Amino acid sequence: MSEVSTRKRVAVGVFIAIGLVILVATVFAIGNQHKTFSKVFHLHVIFDDVQGLQKGNNVWLSGMKVGTVGRIDFYGRSQVEVVLNIENSIRPHIRKDSRARVSTDGLVGNKIVMIEGGSDGAAAVVNNDRIEASATASTQQLFATLQASNNNLLAITDNLKAVSRKISEGQGTLGQLINDPAIADRLRTSIDNLRTASAGSEKMMADLQDFSSRLRRSDGLVNELITDTTVFNRLKTAVGQLNQAAGEATQFTTALRTAGKGLNNKTSPVGVLLNDEDAAADLQRTLKNLRVSSKELSDDLEAVQHNFLLRGFFRKKNKE
Numbered sequence: 001m002s003e004v005s006t007r008k009r010v011a012v013g014v015f016i017a018i019g020l021v022i023l024v025a026t027v028f029a030i031g032n033q034h035k036t037f038s039k040v041f042h043l044h045v046i047f048d049d050v051q052g053l054q055k056g057n058n059v060w061l062s063g064m065k066v067g068t069v070g071r072i073d074f075y076g077r078s079q080v081e082v083v084l085n086i087e088n089s090i091r092p093h094i095r096k097d098s099r100a101r102v103s104t105d106g107l108v109g110n111k112i113v114m115i116e117g118g119s120d121g122a123a124a125v126v127n128n129d130r131i132e133a134s135a136t137a138s139t140q141q142l143f144a145t146l147q148a149s150n151n152n153l154l155a156i157t158d159n160l161k162a163v164s165r166k167i168s169e170g171q172g173t174l175g176q177l178i179n180d181p182a183i184a185d186r187l188r189t190s191i192d193n194l195r196t197a198s199a200g201s202e203k204m205m206a207d208l209q210d211f212s213s214r215l216r217r218s219d220g221l222v223n224e225l226i227t228d229t230t231v232f233n234r235l236k237t238a239v240g241q242l243n244q245a246a247g248e249a250t251q252f253t254t255a256l257r258t259a260g261k262g263l264n265n266k267t268s269p270v271g272v273l274l275n276d277e278d279a280a281a282d283l284q285r286t287l288k289n290l291r292v293s294s295k296e297l298s299d300d301l302e303a304v305q306h307n308f309l310l311r312g313f314f315r316k317k318n319k320e
Contacts, residue, residue, distance in 0.1 A: 039088040040067060041127040045100045045113070048133070050080045053102050053111040059084050060103075061115045066090040069113060084113060094131075095122035101134035 047053075050072065059067040067086035075081035086094070095118025103114045116134070125131065166172055 040085040041088050041091055041125075042070065043084040043086055043094070043100075043125060044128065044130040045082045045084065045133050046075050046130070047080045047082060047102060048078075048135075049102075050082065051102050051111060053082065053113065057111050057113065058105070059086060059113045059115065061090060061093065062117060066115070082113065084115075091126075092124050093117060094125045095119060096125055096129065096131070097122040098125070099132050099134040 053069060053072065055069050055072055057069045058065050059069065067084055067090070069082060070085040071081075071083040073081050073083075082100075084100070094115060098118035099116045101114050101116075103112055104110070105112045115131075
């Protein structure tokens with residue numbers, strides 16, 4: 001009977017020891033999760049609205065859990081002071097200009113505190129420092145914003161329905177373009193014309209490039225004009241001569257114009273001959289008399305040659 005009692009006592013002792021081990025392990029696990037047994041420092045944040053944040057909620061920095069919410073108390077008339085328990089090894093990564101905000105772990109998860117690291121030029125925080133809080137939108141504000149966005153989306157959908165209905169009914173330019181074959185044909189013709197014009201432009205550009213390449217040839221006139229000073233000087237001399245000839249032609253033209261004016265002047269001899277009918281008639285009579293006198297003089301000379309007194313002289317003259 002004593003042996004059975006001893007076994008029971010041993011079994012009870014083993015069971016109690018296993019329970020104590022499990023209890024201690026559980027306490028350590030929970031304490032480690034809430035940073036109870038870790039060296040921590042404290043940060044203070046003043047929020048206008050903690051949005052249901054509770055003691056023991058997690059604190060995150062750059063996506064990593066770095067501490068927990070240690071205490072939540074009212075501050076002043078309506079603000080709330082939150083004390084954060086942060087692992088001491090994280091202190092160099094949090095700056096004095098860092099900010100904290102209340103967020104949600106997931107879409108409908110627990111509330112958490114998110115810390116922004118701050119700038120590199122600022123000093124690291126120390127124990128019991130106070131950092132600024134970032135303004136965050138509440139869940140109600142988020143739902144109000146979503147509701148407003150939903151209303152805008154509904155309005156846009158209604159407008160799209162109205163536009164689609166008008167297009168399907170052939171209203172407006174786009175509706176006519178889609179539903180009227182004639183407009184589509186004209187548009188297709190315009191596109192073909194543009195394609196033809198584009199091809200012509202490409203051909204013209206190719207011709208211009210070919211012409212430009214010919215101008216750049218080393219044996220061409222343009223290249224000689226640009227590079228050969230002798231050809232340029234000859235061309236310059238020729239241009240000067242052309243300018244001189246043009247000046248002389250201008251002077252000659254001026255002289256001809258002056259002479260033409262003199263021909264029209266009835267006081268000048270030539271003008272009288274050209275414009276006075278009486279003078280022209282007198283000149284014609286004078287020329288006629290000259291012809292008659294010349295013929296008579298010729299006849300007289302012929303008669304003199306046959307005169308017996310001078311006949312010998314003219315024969316001798318002819319022989320010489």
